[in-house]
Amino acid sequence: MTGTRWLSADEQRSWRAYLAATKLLAAQLERELQRSKGFSHAYYDILVRLSEAPDRRLRMSDLADAADSSRSRLSHAVSRLEELGWVVRETCASDRRGAYANLTDAGFAALVDAAPSHVESVRTHLFDPLTPEDARRLGEICEKVVVALREHCPAEQPDGAQPDGARPGGTEPVPAGSAA
Amino acid sequence: MTGTRWLSADEQRSWRAYLAATKLLAAQLERELQRSKGFSHAYYDILVRLSEAPDRRLRMSDLADAADSSRSRLSHAVSRLEELGWVVRETCASDRRGAYANLTDAGFAALVDAAPSHVESVRTHLFDPLTPEDARRLGEICEKVVVALREHCPAEQPDGAQPDGARPGGTEPVPAGSAA
DNA sequence: TAAGTAATGTTCAACGCTCAACTACCAACG
């Protein structure tokens, strides 16, 4: 009864490195963003998704999917962003259960303000230590993992976002669209 | 004044894939471990580190470093593990400020019980979608990132663990040492 | 030995996340 497919020595080493890298990198980016701009990466991510959406607004569910977040978490987070004046909710006319989250000018400004230092953090701690080839491969590998995860749990995840893997949109820098 | 080194289109794509993959994978592993065994990956990690240590015990600080955890978080976590009967604290004779965390037989048994399904999760969601070559490269890339992060923040991190990057030890399977 | 500095570990308050209700609404079917 030893059906377990244990990890090989190489796999274990990769796995440990993965665990350490992801944990340390996330903690470092969080710390730098928190110290320089006073808000979390979770907020940043929400602001980015909204900034990229048409009219800078998104249905709550779509925003949750875009940010790989649970609906509950998103609802709480949007409430806090509303208190900051960075997002406002708006009820949906066509489906009265629904709600839009709108990015305000102040929210957009906060994103514009935070982006440069955050991008610099990402570059410093992730891309600078890697060769361009490494970076490209990391992306490919992660895309494979994402595809597998999205199709592997069709009923467990917050929702079944299509396994795109190739969304355009600029992550860090502020996307197209005029400020203010 | 536009000193920001923005991400290229390729870099952005890699970065987004990285963000999605790490978030989804962590959530999936957490969910499966939680549902099948009822405890978190944070606990699992602590149990693993303790199980690998001589006499299955470690100073709190060393354990915090090994698990890439803050002292505060570790202290809380160990308290909870103590309530489960999986770890016991012991005051250190040679340094009376210090404390050891000892893995109990029950704690070791819990790890032995959880390991197979957890390893299966890791394999299913990470290694199965990848080629062996991918897995090897992922490990190399992560090791580079870890090295950079560890040397880049000598005064900010919980502690200054030496930039090893090549610790042996078996991660998932239960390491050498007799059970019970 | 006394004073100053550093390290270990715990505790507390604030905050965010999770999970399970819960409200409100839509849509289909009889």
Place this chain on the structure above:
DNA sequence: CGTTGGTAGTTGAGCGTTGAACATTACTTA
């Protein structure tokens, strides 16, 4: 219509993390 089932989003309790403050003990230097 009225019912049933499913969807959108919110809420609240419980729990874990964070970061700072704290007590205690060790080390270093005069």
